[in-house]
Amino acid sequence: MSRLALVGLGLLLALPLVIEAPYYTDTASQILIAAVFAASLNLLVGYGGLVSLGHAAYLGTAAYLTAYLSVTVGLGHGTAIVLALLATAAMAAAFGLLALRASGIGFLMITLALGQTLWGVAYRWVGVTGGDNGIVGVTRPAPFGLDLSAPKPFYACVLIGFLIAMAAIAAFVRSGLGASLMGSRDQPRRMRMLGHNVWLVQWISFVLAGFWAAVAGIGFVYYHAFVSPHVLALTNSAEVLLMVIAGGAGTLLGPLVGAALVVILKNVVSAYVVRWMMLLGLVFLAIVVFMPEGLAPGARALLGRLRARPTARE
Amino acid sequence: MTASALEIRALRKQFGGLPAVDGVDLRVPAGDRRLILGPNGAGKTTLFSLITGELKPSAGTIRLFGDDITGIAPYDCARRGLARTYQILTLFPRNTLRENVVLALLGLSPLRLDPLTPLARRRELAERALETLRLVGLERLADRPLAATAYGEKRRLEIALALAQQPRLLLLDEPLAGLSREERRDLQTLIESIPRSITIVLIEHDMDTALSLADSITVMQHGRVLVEGTRAAVVADPRVREVYLVG
Numbered sequence: 001m002s003r004l005a006l007v008g009l010g011l012l013l014a015l016p017l018v019i020e021a022p023y024y025t026d027t028a029s030q031i032l033i034a035a036v037f038a039a040s041l042n043l044l045v046g047y048g049g050l051v052s053l054g055h056a057a058y059l060g061t062a063a064y065l066t067a068y069l070s071v072t073v074g075l076g077h078g079t080a081i082v083l084a085l086l087a088t089a090a091m092a093a094a095f096g097l098l099a100l101r102a103s104g105i106g107f108l109m110i111t112l113a114l115g116q117t118l119w120g121v122a123y124r125w126v127g128v129t130g131g132d133n134g135i136v137g138v139t140r141p142a143p144f145g146l147d148l149s150a151p152k153p154f155y156a157c158v159l160i161g162f163l164i165a166m167a168a169i170a171a172f173v174r175s176g177l178g179a180s181l182m183g184s185r186d187q188p189r190r191m192r193m194l195g196h197n198v199w200l201v202q203w204i205s206f207v208l209a210g211f212w213a214a215v216a217g218i219g220f221v222y223y224h225a226f227v228s229p230h231v232l233a234l235t236n237s238a239e240v241l242l243m244v245i246a247g248g249a250g251t252l253l254g255p256l257v258g259a260a261l262v263v264i265l266k267n268v269v270s271a272y273v274v275r276w277m278m279l280l281g282l283v284f285l286a287i288v289v290f291m292p293e294g295l296a297p298g299a300r301a302l303l304g305r306l307r308a309r310p311t312a313r314e
Numbered sequence: 315m316t317a318s319a320l321e322i323r324a325l326r327k328q329f330g331g332l333p334a335v336d337g338v339d340l341r342v343p344a345g346d347r348r349l350i351l352g353p354n355g356a357g358k359t360t361l362f363s364l365i366t367g368e369l370k371p372s373a374g375t376i377r378l379f380g381d382d383i384t385g386i387a388p389y390d391c392a393r394r395g396l397a398r399t400y401q402i403l404t405l406f407p408r409n410t411l412r413e414n415v416v417l418a419l420l421g422l423s424p425l426r427l428d429p430l431t432p433l434a435r436r437r438e439l440a441e442r443a444l445e446t447l448r449l450v451g452l453e454r455l456a457d458r459p460l461a462a463t464a465y466g467e468k469r470r471l472e473i474a475l476a477l478a479q480q481p482r483l484l485l486l487d488e489p490l491a492g493l494s495r496e497e498r499r500d501l502q503t504l505i506e507s508i509p510r511s512i513t514i515v516l517i518e519h520d521m522d523t524a525l526s527l528a529d530s531i532t533v534m535q536h537g538r539v540l541v542e543g544t545r546a547a548v549v550a551d552p553r554v555r556e557v558y559l560v561g
Contacts, residue, residue: 168430171429171430171432172429172430174432174433174434175425175428175429175430175431175432175433176420176423176425176426176427176428176431176433176436177426177427177428177429178429179413179416179417179420179426179433180417180420180426180427182408183406183417186406186407186408187404187405187406189368189404190400190404190405190406190475191417191421192368192387192388192389192392193366193368193388193389193391193392193397193398194389194392194417194418194420194421194475194479195389195392195393195421195422195426195479196389196417196420196421196426197387197389198389200427201426201427204427204429208429
């Protein structure tokens with residue numbers, strides 16, 4: 001990404017901190033939380049070639065655990081967050097052992113089954129999860145005396161979390177483990193013969209993807225102050241997969257673009273268009289037809305072509 | 315007695331009821347250039363996949379420089395000094411030639427599991443990749459994407475990836491397949507330049523080139539070793555003539 005684009009993106013991210021309408025600041029918070037969620041799935045789908053249809057499991061589990069530990073058990077926010085992150089990462093480690101026994105459609109089906117199992121548990125284990133009613137009454141923390149109940153301080157906190165997550169994911173992509181994961185996506189057989197333990201590389205990446213989805217889950221539960229089985233539903237896993245594919249799988253910017261697209265269509269457009277789901281479908285159809293590689297790489301290629309045009313005439 | 319780089323005993327591999335490798339015994343001394351010959355379906359590539367751990371044997375043992383490597387994972391074989399090339403190119407299509415070699419170097423480095431250190435900061439990896447590319451005459455194309463690379467150069471890159479692993483035993487599966495006469499000659503020179511500290515086992519159908527590369531030859535048919543010996547002995551053997559004339 002050029003410096004100019006980076007400055008532009010920085011200004012765009014800082015904008016909700018200065019605009020007055022809380023609605024737009026809240027929408028921006030939702031976009032960044034969804035972007036971390038999508039970026040976590042992108043580790044598997046884009047860089048690992050492992051298409052998961054159960055990624056809501058990690059966002060949902062972290063959200064439930066944070067709500068349960070802080071509301072029902074009465075732990076402090078810091079303890080609840082740390083325990084939720086650790087437990088969700090441990091769950092991802094266990095799920096990875098099961099899911100990575102297969103690849104391709106088998107992997108997709110196992111992740112789907114695991115996600116649906118958790119969704120069923122959230123519905124039925126009423127004593128802990130509150131069943132269909134979920135867990136209500138989650139209050140936002142006040143780190144260092146900073147009250148996060150107002151939209152702007154909450155957005156600032158989410159922005160910091162987003163920047164940390166994106167920096168860690170960008171570092172991962174450029175690291176040896178990132179290179180091993182991408183190599184395992186493209187030529188697993190050759191990678192094994194080059195000394196890479198492909199299974200281990202994919203498993204570590206699976207756990208990291210679960211961890212960053214859990215981070216998004218913490219943001220999710222504090223944003224909504226509520227959690228219900230919907231957070232673990234298949235539609236949530238499918239939606240984040242669409243964010244990754246629409247934005248550009250295997251790119252750093254793609255999940256942010258995809259998240260912005262879905263959240264804006266869902267929150268803003270649905271206020272004006274009754275059949276907004278149909279519009280969402282049409283937008284995805286257009287992306288698949290005209291920019292199959294996704295919006296971020298597609299826009300980059302389009303800009304490249306536009307820049308090259310005058311040179312070609314010369 | 316010369317130490318064996320590779321020692322195979324009573325190796326069998328069955329797919330369903332069909333034996334693809336059927337009781338193969340093979341001993342390759344260290345430093346040897348061994349050619350494996352045989353018609354299509356003789357079990358040559360299956361034999362390679364059994365040695366590298368890509369296939370699990372039904373029976374038998376495989377020893378690499380005395381260590382039993384029977385049935386161990388390919389990545390473990392690679393770390394014990396075994397490298398191979400593939401008959402069908404198995405390279406990284408989205409990467410440059412240098413990045414392809416870096417992935418080979420990474421396989422034997424602890425950096426392969428490091429999620430934080432940027433590879434770009436590890437200049438020694440890029441420099442070693444360039445040195446390896448120089449060995450196979452591809453250093454000027456180091457930053458070219460694989461997709462923009464000619465087939466003959468990709469064949470050289472296959473060998474570069476294997477050499478980057480600093481193997482003790484190198485298995486070359488039809489390295490000359492699909493090349494023009496000039497390219498075959500150049501690649502033959504490259505294979506001849508590989509130091510004798512690396513033992514080579516080679517499958518090749520281009521008889522003229524292969525025979526000039528080999529110290530000794532093993533001929534396989536129907537998953538079994540038919541004849542083994544020096545070039546002169548094997549070429550003169552009537553059973554070999556029969557296999558190649560009758561098929």
